[in-house]
Amino acid sequence: MTQQGVRWTAEQVLAMAPDAASRKAGSKLAVAGPWSQAGTSDEGTVWGLCKGSGSKPYQTIVDVADSAGPAYKCSCPSRKFPCKHALGLLLLWAGDDGAVPPGQAPDWAEQWLSGRRARAAERTTRTGAASGAASADPEAARRRAERRAERITAGATELEQRLTDLLRGGLAAAEQAGYGLWEETAARMVDAQAPGLAARVRELGAIPGSGPGWPVRLLEECALLHLLDQGWLRRERLPDGLAATVHSRVGLSGSPDGPPVRDRWLALAQYDTSDSHLTTRRIWLHGAESGRTALLLSYGAAGRAPELSLPVGLAFEAEVSAYPGAGQLRAALGERFTAPVPAAVRPPGVTPAEAAARYGEALRDDPWLDSYPVTLARVIPVPDGDSWQLTDADSDLALPLTPSARSRPGLWRLVALSGGTPVTVFGECGHRGFTPLTAWAEGTEGTPGQAVALC
Amino acid sequence: MTGTSSAASSGLPWEELVTTALLGTDRRTSPGPGSGREAPVALLDAAAVETVRRRAGIRPVRAAVRPEPAAADGRPALPPAAARRLATLLADRPGTGGGRRGTAPDLMELLPQWLALANAYGYAAPPEALPALLDAARGRTDLRPAVLAFAGARALWLARLNTDWRFALRAAPGGGAALPGPDEPERVRRLWQEGLFAERVALLTALRAHGPATARELLASTWPAERAEDRLMFLDTLRAGLAAADEPFLEGALADRSRNVRATAAELLSALPSSALAARMAQRATACVAVDRTSGTPTLVVEAPHECDPGMERDGVQPKAPAGRGERSWWLGQLVEAAPLGVWSRRFGGRTPEEIVALPVADDWQGELHGAWCRAAVRQRDAGWSRALLGAPSTPEAGGPGAVSLAERAKLLATLDDGERAEWVAGFIGTHGLSEAFQLLGVCAVPWAPPLGRAVVDALDIARDAGSYPWSFSGVMGLAERCLDPAEAVRLDPLAAAAEEPENAAPGAGGYWSEAFQRLTTTLRLRATMQAELTPL
Incomplete structure (x- = not known):
């Protein structure tokens, strides 16, 4: 860990916050007032005592440089993670105004740190042993997998029947049937241990209420669901790559057993989506050497931030391993060798025409893809009636933005950053349009602009 | 995205598939070739192929018309720490948290100061912060001038694309296009003749700042043709850089058709002590006030005017008194207010303003007379008279409702220089405490001069010892947070430590005070950091 003195920016710290309230509470604590004995060490640890409402100040420690992501510890009773004290301390540290001077960690911080290091070492040895244990009874594992496959097959068959019935009676009738029908079907798919099918079925229920053009969208999604059912039912006859994709789309994600790729990974974008049960965090990475794009997924129970968090615009050395499936972008983060540091790495960009073609090509490996990550070089956000598009600075072609991207505040940050001049934009390009996630201004000679998060 | 038109493979156009799906295969049999499978399954098969085909074939669309790029901002970029600070200040939006503030600073309240500093150094706003800046200014009109100055031309460029930010275009005349300077007479003349009202006012104000005469001549060139309410606003722009050279034009405006224009012209003329109007008013006013030496002590006697003659009316005296006021005292007040203050010394045998103010006034005229002198001192920005009328800050009547109200005092203070003002208010607070001081503190220069800052801190400390609750002083506390010199923070540390509660204190007050x-x-401390961050390397 040789990242002496690298401090994060306030935005990077705030990206760690589990929700908007924590972000606000953390910002308020980002002043020297309530803090005492704050300090930071060369190993990337930040600590401090924060005066709360009680007589005893809270002890807050953050290990920023841990290769498994920042770790937090605070003696406050908050269930938020990280809590506002950890965020406030990090913001104070990020502010770099002398309130968090370099120094030696106090005993209470040192105790926790050494405890962590010991546990981390233990974990490494244990995982080594555990992977051996998992393969101890391959016969039992095979039988379990078979039983689950049978259940899924039954579920897929039932779903096929429902789709057939739907098409026989017509989609217009489905509009009146409403949510209930789909919710029930989704529950059946959960029973069948096919969460991928269940999620798709649930989404079908929302389409009839989604505004003009819904029959087209409903037919598309029904047809793709049918395609997935058929893919599952005939998976033995599919090429290996496609069969693996079908497996993961159905909900058997498998394990990230691709060869670990070591690279300097730039965190391109990070954003959360949530439903009533689950917060899903998506983090896009760009490999500086390999040129690969990887997607990390991390989950949190409703109301809690997923644990993995990477500051956008910073790069770090790490290994990632791909999940199975042809053209699969999802990967798991393996060992991290360095802490995230500012980097001049920028993903190479393509034109709007090339971006559209990339999405088209990606469908060959995974026809269920809604979008594909691309970086657009030299594009200008341009208003087009009520909507917006990203226009190629050097031709008269453009990609329209998705309807949801139009209503996000990030759109205006993008427009402001551009000011009518070309910018580089990373985002997801799909059949609904382009969703911008991060942008870079064209810097002044040699020094590219800072990454500006748009999501 | 445009999909490629479907033609080959399934043989069925996509629209045909959608129609069949919508109606149901029971009602509408697919006209396609029989694949041997059930009709709904065949339909789903065909739709799946079509869907993937359509998606795989998306193409970029034709580009819409690009907006003109925003003008380049030549100002230097913010230091990185200052840019981060701005993001934190802007993230603290009011109304999101609610409840008690506790010990955390009110970040939004520091934004005006941050902006003033950034503007003083002439930094360019980071483009990605513009949306948040404009949103902040949208909710708070008082922030708008500073935000728009900082945000620069790109903010106006943005405002043209987003109706939420239209206010920026209204505030910036000409939609942000640069105003012509005095060296471009042709553009000046065109804008003056063709521009919108707001643009013309801005043009006049800008010209007045560079060359007062140029602006006046421009105004005079179209004066008779302007509408009455426009004339009033244009006349108001002459307030800046008012000089003797403006007198002939203002004299002409005294004969204006509009009463409000006449009154404003008279007010401006009376602020020119050498003007003919000022001389006329001096003559009228001095005729009303005399020194009576018949009694033991010299006393001022007042004989208010008996009528408002046409000459007075032409010079801007309002003939009709507001309800509840005597006509004669109303006229007197206006005459004294418009008379140059210098005449009184001559009238009263070379007495100084202090001596004149100290003279007793017969028959309850003191309030009226001193009030009028206050208004005159403010209008003529006469520090000597202001000083005399304010009196010593420690006199008992300075605290209570005397001849001079707090609002008038605040205005009188504004005519003194920063140091004198701070010293007077410090003296006032030292004697009378903080309960009346809010308005007076508002006119003091920021950051507060050391004696004033000490007086405020001491008074707060006294209030705490007296056992009152801090929120009785929340107004002064808020001002102190924004205006106290950051260097004073050291002196405050002992106060911030939780103190023992005095016996007669309100319960719990001690904790709230230390908070x-x-x-x-x-x-x-935060303000000191902010300043350091903005200091160019």
């Missing part, structure tokens, strides 16, 4: 002082020191 309030903590917030004060935290805010002061």
Whole structure:
């Protein structure tokens, strides 16, 4: 860990916050007032005592440089993670105004740190042993997998029947049937241990209420669901790559057993989506050497931030391993060798025409893809009636933005950053349009602009 | 995205598939070739192929018309720490948290100061912060001038694309296009003749700042043709850089058709002590006030005018008194207010303003007379008279409702220089405490001069010892957070420590006070940091 003195920016710290309230509470604590004995060490640890409402100040420690992501510890009773004290301390540290001077960690911080290091070492040895244990009874594992496959097959068959019935009676009738029908079907798919099918079925229920053009969208999604059912039912006859994709789309994600790729990974974008049960965090990475794009997924129970968090615009050395499936972008983060540091790495960009073609090509490996990550070089956000598009600075072609991207505040940050001049934009390009996630201004000679998060 | 038109493979156009799906295969049999499978399954098969085909074949669309790029901002970029600070200040939006502030500083309240500093250094706003800046200014009109100055041309460029930010275009005349300077007479003349009202006012104000005569001549060139309410606003722009050279034009405006224009012209003329109007008013006013030496002590006697003659009316005296006021005292007040203050010394045998103010006034005329002198001192920005009328800050009547109200005092203070003003208010607070001081503190220069800052802190400390609750002083506390010199933070530390509760204190007050002082020191430290961050390397 040789990242002496690298401090994060306030935005990077705030990206760690589990929700908007924590972000606000953390910002308020980002002043020297309530803090005492704050300090930071060369190993990337930040600590401090924060005066709360009680007589005893809270002890807050953050290990920023841990290769498994920042770790937090605070003696406050908050269930938020990280809590506002950890965020406030990090913001104070990020502010770099002398309130968090370099120094030696106090005993209470040192105790926790050494405890962590010991546990981390233990974990490494244990995982080594555990992977051996998992393969101890391959016969039992095979039988379990078979039983689950049978259940899924039954579920897929039932779903096929429902789709057939739907098409026989017509989609217009489905509009009146409403949510209930789909919710029930989704529950059946959960029973069948096919969460991928269940999620798709649930989404079908929302389409009839989604505004003009819904029959087209409903037919598309029904047809793709049918395609997935058929893919599952005939998976033995599919090429290996496609069969693996079908497996993961159905909900058997498998394990990230691709060869670990070591690279300097730039965190391109990070954003959360949530439903009533689950917060899903998506983090896009760009490999500086390999040129690969990887997607990390991390989950949190409703109301809690997923644990993995990477500051956008910073790069770090790490290994990632791909999940199975042809053209699969999802990967798991393996060992991290360095802490995230500012980097001049920028993903190479393509034109709007090339971006559209990339999405088209990606469908060959995974026809269920809604979008594909691309970086657009030299594009200008341009208003087009009520909507917006990203226009190629050097031709008269453009990609329209998705309807949801139009209503996000990030759109205006993008427009402001551009000011009518070309910018580089990373985002997801799909059949609904382009969703911008991060942008870079064209810097002044040699020094590219800072990454500006748009999501 | 445009999909490629479907033609080959399934043989069925996509629209045909959608129609069949919508109606159901029971009602509408697919006209396609029988694949041997059930009709709904065949339909789903065909739709799946089509869907993937359509998606795989998306193409970029034709580009819409690009907006003109925003003008380049030549100002230097913010230092990185200052840019981060701005993001934190903007993230603290009011109304999101609610409840008690506790010891945390009110970040949004520091934004005006941050902006003033950034503008003083002439930094360019980071483009990605513009949306948040404009949103902040949208909710708070008082922030708008500073935000728009900082945000620069790109903010106006943005405002043209987003109706939420239209206010920026209204505030910036000409939609942000640069105003012509005095060296471009042709553009000046065109804008003056063709521009919108707001643009013309802005043009006049800008010209007045560079060459007062140019602006006046431009105004005179179209004066008779302007509408009455426009004339009033244009006349108001002459207030800046008012000089003797403006007198002939203003004299002409005294004969204006509009009463409001006449009154404003008279007011401006009376602020020129050498003007003919001022001389006429001096003559009228001095005729009303005399020194009576018949009694033991010299006393001022007042004989208010008996009528408002046409000459007075032409010079801007309002003939009709507001309800509840005597006509004669109303006229007297206006005459004294418009008369140059210098005449009184001559009238009263070379007495100084202090001596004149100290003279007793017969028959309850003191309030009226001193009030009028206050208004005159403010209008003519006469520090000598202001000083005399304010009196010593420690006199007992300075605290209570005397001849001079707090609002008038605040205005009189504004005519003194920064140091004198701070010293007077410090003296006032030292004697009378903080309960009446809010308005007076508002006119003091920021950051507060050391004696004033000390007086405020001491008074707060006294209030705490007296056992009152801090929120009785929340107005002064808030001002102190924004105006106290950050260097004072050191002196505050002992106060921020939790003190023992005095016997007669309100319950729990001690804790709240130490919290309030903590917030004060935290805010002061933050302001010091803010300043350091903005200092160019």
